[in-house]
Amino acid sequence: MLGFLQSAVLAKGGVSRNLCSARSSVFGEAACVYRPESSRVLSRNGVSRAQFSTKMMAEPIIDLKGKKALITGIANNRSIAYGIAKALHQAGAEIGVTYLPMNDKVEGKVRDLTLDLEPSLFVSCDVSKPEEIANLSEEIKSKWGTVDIFIHCLAFANREDLTGDFVNTSKDGFSLAMSISTYSLIEVTNALVPMMTDGGSIVTLSYLGAVKVVPNYNVMGVAKAGLEASVRYLAAELGPKQIRVNAVSAGSIRTLASSAIGGIQTMIKHVEANAPLRRATTTEEVGNTTAFLASDAAAGITGQVIYVDSGYEILGATIEK
Ligand SMILES: NC(=O)c1ccc[n+]([C@@H]2O[C@H](COP(=O)([O-])OP(=O)(O)OC[C@H]3O[C@@H](n4cnc5c(N)ncnc54)[C@H](O)[C@@H]3O)[C@@H](O)[C@H]2O)c1
Numbered sequence: 001m002l003g004f005l006q007s008a009v010l011a012k013g014g015v016s017r018n019l020c021s022a023r024s025s026v027f028g029e030a031a032c033v034y035r036p037e038s039s040r041v042l043s044r045n046g047v048s049r050a051q052f053s054t055k056m057m058a059e060p061i062i063d064l065k066g067k068k069a070l071i072t073g074i075a076n077n078r079s080i081a082y083g084i085a086k087a088l089h090q091a092g093a094e095i096g097v098t099y100l101p102m103n104d105k106v107e108g109k110v111r112d113l114t115l116d117l118e119p120s121l122f123v124s125c126d127v128s129k130p131e132e133i134a135n136l137s138e139e140i141k142s143k144w145g146t147v148d149i150f151i152h153c154l155a156f157a158n159r160e161d162l163t164g165d166f167v168n169t170s171k172d173g174f175s176l177a178m179s180i181s182t183y184s185l186i187e188v189t190n191a192l193v194p195m196m197t198d199g200g201s202i203v204t205l206s207y208l209g210a211v212k213v214v215p216n217y218n219v220m221g222v223a224k225a226g227l228e229a230s231v232r233y234l235a236a237e238l239g240p241k242q243i244r245v246n247a248v249s250a251g252s253i254r255t256l257a258s259s260a261i262g263g264i265q266t267m268i269k270h271v272e273a274n275a276p277l278r279r280a281t282t283t284e285e286v287g288n289t290t291a292f293l294a295s296d297a298a299a300g301i302t303g304q305v306i307y308v309d310s311g312y313e314i315l316g317a318t319i320e321k
Pocket of ligand 1: 078125126153206207250
């Protein structure tokens with residue numbers, strides 16, 4: 001039965017085959033078992049691929065047991081970082097969380113939200129303050145000793161720089177966006193590398209606006225372009241230490257940060273109507289790909305930007321229906 005299902009998956013090719021082999025390489029052959037209802041998808045007369053991918057997403061396909069993962073950028077349950085933290089936890093990673101101490105309530109909110117993930121490290125860290133990055137590094141050193149995975153999932157720009165004309169971007173607004181959204185990857189990575197003694201995986205979050213003009217994304221597009229270039233420089237430099245550095249370029253998702261971008265809701269609707277997969281991106285999808293990149297299943301991948309955007313990035317033009 002298993003052999004039949006596997007060959008059926010292989011015959012279908014594409015994504016299914018890749019997921020199946022990623023799964024096999026991590027868990028061995030037996031992990032590539034499908035529940036009976038999943039096998040309907042493999043039948044010749046076809047059941048929706050969406051059903052298949054939902055099924056695949058619902059089951060852990062990556063093994064991160066024994067790995068310690070530091071996740072930045074959880075603000076609330078819509079945060080991409082929260083989706084990533086859940087995926088890493090589901091794959092067996094030990095979780096460490098940082099939060100931005102914006103006000104007295106944030107710590108309690110993030111603590112409550114992440115309770116189920118049982119974080120063994122919980123640290124306040126404003127990346128605009130070098131002393132807080134130094135404190136984070138000390139906390140990791142004393143509580144964990146080493147770290148295997150660093151998820152950089154944060155960004156900031158003034159609201160006025162995310163709407164209107166790019167040419168009006170102020171020098172201060174430019175520096176702020178670059179410093180928090182881009183330089184922080186370099187600075188925190190530098191603090192963590194001495195503790196990545198057994199190699200490691202660093203994943204940051206980017207967006208299409210890094211390489212194409214997206215209305216109102218403006219200064220953040222420049223920051224993300226710098227972020228993607230930083231990924232390549234860091235990957236080249238840290239590769240000999242077996243530390244991999246990649247970016248996930250996520251499709252538009254409604255979050256606190258994205259709500260500052262003028263017209264985001266319209267863009268999400270446009271993606272739903274036009275992206276090859278005809279739906280918007282979910283934090284679960286981003287979480288699962290990030291977990292893959294963090295895992296040994298992605299051991300040969302570094303310096304890359306992986307699009308998790310329902311395929312929107314491949315489109316050159318769309319026609320409104
Ligand atoms: N939402 C989207 O459509 C989308 C798409 C692609 C990429 N991204 C990227 O994903 C990442 C996470 O954003 P999100 O959409 O989940 O929004 P979010 O608002 O949930 O997360 C942004 C996080 O950045 C943190 N942050 C801001 N300034 C900080 C500082 N000085 N120090 C430490 N943390 C700070 C916030 O506390 C928050 O947790 C960002 O890099 C964003 O650019 C988002």
